[in-house]
Amino acid sequence: TVGALGYGAYEIYGKRHPVEQKPFDPKKRTVVVLGSGWGAVSFLKSINTDDYNVMVVSPRNYFLFTPLLPSCTVGTIELRSIMEPIRFITRHKSRNVKFYESECTDIDPESKTISITDVSDVKGAVTNTTIPYDYLVMAIGADNQTFGMAGVREYACFLKEIWDAQKIRTRLMDCVESAGFASQAPEEVDRLLHMVVVGGGPTGVEYAAELHDFLKDDLETWYPELADKFRITLVEALPNVLPMFSSQLIQYTESTFKQNKIDVLTKTMVKEVGDKSIKVMDANKNMVSIPYGLLVWATGNCPRPLTRKLMARIKDSQTSPRGLLVDDYMRVAGAPDMYAIGDVTFSKYAPTAQVATQQGLYLASVFDNLARIEEGKNKKITPFEYSHQGSLAYIGSDKAIADLPFLNGNVSVGGVATYVFWRSVYISNMFSFRNRFLVVGDWMKSKVFGRDVSR
Ligand code: FAD
Ligand code: NAD
Numbered sequence: 001t002v003g004a005l006g007y008g009a010y011e012i013y014g015k016r017h018p019v020e021q022k023p024f025d026p027k028k029r030t031v032v033v034l035g036s037g038w039g040a041v042s043f044l045k046s047i048n049t050d051d052y053n054v055m056v057v058s059p060r061n062y063f064l065f066t067p068l069l070p071s072c073t074v075g076t077i078e079l080r081s082i083m084e085p086i087r088f089i090t091r092h093k094s095r096n097v098k099f100y101e102s103e104c105t106d107i108d109p110e111s112k113t114i115s116i117t118d119v120s121d122v123k124g125a126v127t128n129t130t131i132p133y134d135y136l137v138m139a140i141g142a143d144n145q146t147f148g149m150a151g152v153r154e155y156a157c158f159l160k161e162i163w164d165a166q167k168i169r170t171r172l173m174d175c176v177e178s179a180g181f182a183s184q185a186p187e188e189v190d191r192l193l194h195m196v197v198v199g200g201g202p203t204g205v206e207y208a209a210e211l212h213d214f215l216k217d218d219l220e221t222w223y224p225e226l227a228d229k230f231r232i233t234l235v236e237a238l239p240n241v242l243p244m245f246s247s248q249l250i251q252y253t254e255s256t257f258k259q260n261k262i263d264v265l266t267k268t269m270v271k272e273v274g275d276k277s278i279k280v281m282d283a284n285k286n287m288v289s290i291p292y293g294l295l296v297w298a299t300g301n302c303p304r305p306l307t308r309k310l311m312a313r314i315k316d317s318q319t320s321p322r323g324l325l326v327d328d329y330m331r332v333a334g335a336p337d338m339y340a341i342g343d344v345t346f347s348k349y350a351p352t353a354q355v356a357t358q359q360g361l362y363l364a365s366v367f368d369n370l371a372r373i374e375e376g377k378n379k380k381i382t383p384f385e386y387s388h389q390g391s392l393a394y395i396g397s398d399k400a401i402a403d404l405p406f407l408n409g410n411v412s413v414g415g416v417a418t419y420v421f422w423r424s425v426y427i428s429n430m431f432s433f434r435n436r437f438l439v440v441g442d443w444m445k446s447k448v449f450g451r452d453v454s455r
Contacts, residue, residue, distance in 0.1 A: 022096050024053040031367065032114060032131060034104050035139035036060050036086045038353040039342030041431070042360025043137060044089050049096040051371035055131070059103040059119040061086050064162060065435065066353060067426055070206040070394070072165040073172075074214035075451040079162050081438035084431045107136065107310050109335040137363065138310075138324065138332065138340040142301035142351060151273030156297035159203055168296060172211075173455040175293035176219060179226055191276060192293035193229045198270050198278070199298035200236030202244075202393045205253060207296055208234050209396030212260045216397075218451045232262045233290065235280060237269040242401075244350060244391060246412040249401040253414075256395050301351050307344055310335070322346040328383030330363050339363055349386050358386055392422050 024030070029052055033040050036058035047054055065082040072079050090097035105128075106115040114136065118127040144160055146152040157168045172195070178184070179192040195211055197204045211232055220227040234241065234257070240250045241257075241264060257264050267283035277291040303311070303323055311318040317334025318325055323346030325333045330345075332338040341363055342356030349355045362384045369379040390404035400422035401414040413421075423443075430436045 024098070028053050029134035030055060030132070031135045031137060032057060032133040033137040033139060034058065034114070035141060035342075035344075036063055037139060037141050037342065037356070038063075038066070039139035039141075039344075039356035039360045040137070041086075041089060042357040043139065043341065043364050044095070044097060044360075046361055046364035046368075048364075048368055048371070052135075052367065053098075054096070055098040055100070055133075056086065056090060057100050057102055057104050057114070057116050057131070058086065059101065060161075061099065061101045063089070063431055065426075065430055066160075067429075068439065069159060069162075069165055070203070070210045072162075073159065073168040073207060074210045075169065075453075076210065076213070076446045077439055077442040079165060081435060081442050082430075083162065084435055088432065104140070104306060107306070107313075107338075109310075109314060109338060112136070112337065134337060135367070136335075136338045138307075138338065138344050139342050139356070139360070140304055140306060140344050142307075142323070142343040143304045144297065145300045145302040146297070147299070149270070149273055151275070152297055155273055155275050156198070156295040158297055159207055168207075168294070170455060171294050173453070176223060176226065177455070179229070179293070180223060189226070189229055190231075191291040193226060194231045194233065194290075194292050195294045195296070196278065196290060196292040197232070197234045197296045197298065199300065200234055200238070200241030200264070200266070201298060201300060202242060202391075203298035204234055204236070204296070205241055206394050207298065208232055208257070208262050209394050212262055212396045214451055216260075218453055221450070222453050234262060234264045235268050235270055235278075235290075236264065236266050239266050241266070242393065245393070245401060245403050246410065248412045249403060249414055253393075253395045253401060256397065256399055256414075260396050262396075301343055303344070320346045329366060329381065330359060330384060339366075354389060355386060359384060392418075392425060394419070394422060 031052045031054050033043060033054065033056045036056060040056065041063045044056065062083045062085050068077050068082045071077040072082065086099055090099045100116060101120065102116040102118050104114050105117050113130050113132050115128065115130050144158040157171060158164045159168065175192045179189045197208045215230045219230065242250050242253055254264055268280050270278050270280050272279035277289050278295065279287055279289050282288050307324060311324065314334035324340045324344055326340050326345050326347065327333065330339045330341055332340050341359035343351040366381055369381050372379045388405055390402060392400060392402045394400045398416050398419050399414060400419040402418050402421060404411045427436050427439065430439065
């Protein structure tokens with residue numbers, strides 16, 4: 001039967017099924033993990049659920065492979081190809097983890113409880129509850145930085161979550177179709193086809209690169225009457241884009257963008273955001289208005305409301321407005337039995353998936369050692385040490401850049417060969433074989449048939 005086949009597929013692929021799950025053991029300590037992103041998943045993949053009752057609370061019942069999210073905004077990759085249901089981890093093989101799709105709205109470090117709210121649109125009778133924890137792992141990531149600027153949340157699109165990529169895609173196609181509308185005024189066509197990206201960090205650069213490819217490879221073919229009117233502008237407050245890369249790669253990126261006719265406005269800071277234009281202060285300190293059709297906002301991270309609420313509760317120990325302060329063992333300052341990993345923290349490392357993954361893995365080993373120490377075994381808990389594996393970014397026209405540690409130095413490479421390397425690194429880092437299979441399929445599909453230009 002279909003049911004039997006379905007079960008068979010689970011048996012062969014992952015050897016997991018709800019039947020195998022055991023109830024929580026009241027004799028064990030309970031670890032509550034907040035989040036289902038890079039840090040949480042890396043922790044969950046390694047934590048030994050024979051030692052602890054493990055529970056996950058997240059408003060997202062899936063893991064999202066963020067490095068390929070910019071490719072989803074233009075349809076090179078389908079959204080579901082970079083998502084993996086969280087239950088794939090929580091019910092995988094012998095792992096025994098409870099999951100609640102809900103948002104944590106409050107944390108009380110004194111009573112060691114969290115308040116959670118059901119986030120689904122179809123709600124049951126109980127929508128809010130309180131859960132006690134013995135240990136809490138904060139892995140809720142960060143919010144989009146807006147600097148409190150009016151209009152950003154209203155008119156711009158972010159690029160962090162699945163729905164952001166969907167919104168960008170819809171807005172872009174709306175702009176293109178409206179520009180082609182009967183008797184549209186020429187200046188309105190110019191505005192609608194002007195795509196502005198704010199922030200020259202890796203998110204802004206990779207999005208501008210993907211957008212360029214889509215315009216060149218697909219939109220110009222399907223909309224020949226608009227082909228010479230598409231424009232992309234990247235606005236960056238600092239003197240150059242990608243400050244975390246070597247100067248050689250910064251130059252290479254800026255010259256590739258120039259060849260690709262992406263205008264890069266450096267030393268230019270956005271000051272106001274309206275529904276059809278932004279006001280910027282340019283390099284000569286003049287205020288200039290830039291009309292746009294699509295506005296993508298990628299100016300980095302700031303703490304989420306829950307993080308700020310927790311920081312306010314333990315404000316004597318939490319003195320940084322930029323994220324949770326943790327010690328070298330990922331313990332949250334001022335909150336007993338609470339740990340934090342990934343973008344939620346303010347640490348000396350950049351907020352990247354690479355850091356969050358290593359911290360998650362490290363924390364699972366800390367919990368393992370704690371359990372062994374309780375059994376009377378001689379184990380030592382050493383501080384977290386970050387090992388930088390390099391930085392990669394896609395810059396368009398099948399070119400990528402890479403800063404890689406080599407011996408005691410650094411190697412900077414860029415070009416088409418680096419793009420092949422970029423692809424292979426991301427494919428090998430994908431969450432599951434299923435994700436790899438789907439992404440490779442999407443790459444082949446968009447090469448053969450072009451990207452889908454439907455809304
Ligand atoms: P996240 O992965 O953001 O996960 C946070 C989780 O917490 C989510 O599941 C969220 O739903 C959940 N959550 C939120 N609020 C609550 C709440 N109140 N209660 C419970 N759960 C909550 N890094 C790299 O190293 N390499 C790259 O190539 C790269 N590319 C990127 C591309 C893009 C477009 C973006 C946006 C980021 C990229 N990054 C990259 C950065 C990387 O994605 C982040 O550093 C990483 O996601 C941080 O992991 P995290 O677990 O801290 O947070
Ligand atoms: P970011 O913080 O790296 O860059 C944001 C940029 O926006 C900065 O250069 C800043 O000067 C600029 N900016 C801020 N306010 C501005 C304003 N008002 N006007 C104009 N420019 C303004 O942010 P991001 O690119 O979103 O990345 C967030 C994190 O995710 C970083 O740690 C990054 O390394 C990581 N990430 C990594 C990759 C990758 O490795 N390929 C890709 C995406 C994100």
